[in-house]
Amino acid sequence: MEAENSLVLVALDDEKVAGYSYSLIIGTSNLEDRAKYGCIHDLFITETHRRKGLGDKMVSEIVKWFRLNDIHRVELDILAQNQVASSFWKKQGFADFKHTLYRLL
């Protein structure tokens, strides 16, 4: 949480946690500078606080932090069946980039 290349945000409603996010910068060594990109690892808003613009506010703060750190590309993963997340991220300007396939052995 205290690492320079990560950002943890917590949204509070009075003293109660209404949501949190965890973002990080990947590829921070000098050698990898050209490959540096941002990753939003977690974003969660508690059920009673959803659909009130809190997720949107959280993303704005995360994007501000990435820009301050000279990051110009952001990636994140969502579960294929998570329609709400898909609709949320598309509204935030994200586009499909890769699909992960799996098979049980």
Ligand SMILES: CC(C)(COP(=O)(O)OP(=O)(O)OC[C@H]1O[C@@H](n2cnc3c(N)ncnc32)[C@H](O)[C@@H]1OP(=O)(O)O)[C@@H](O)C(=O)NCCC(=O)NCCS
């Ligand atoms: C996805 C999530 C973070 C959205 O947070 P939120 O605070 O409810 O989002 P906002 O209020 O900022 O919504 C912005 C837009 O997202 C989309 N959206 C949000 N909830 C939606 C829903 N239930 N159905 C369809 N679209 C939805 C809409 O486009 C919405 O805009 P609108 O209200 O003008 O239609 C929240 O639903 C959540 O925590 N879900 C569980 C965890 C998760 O799936 N996280 C994402 C994967 S990392």
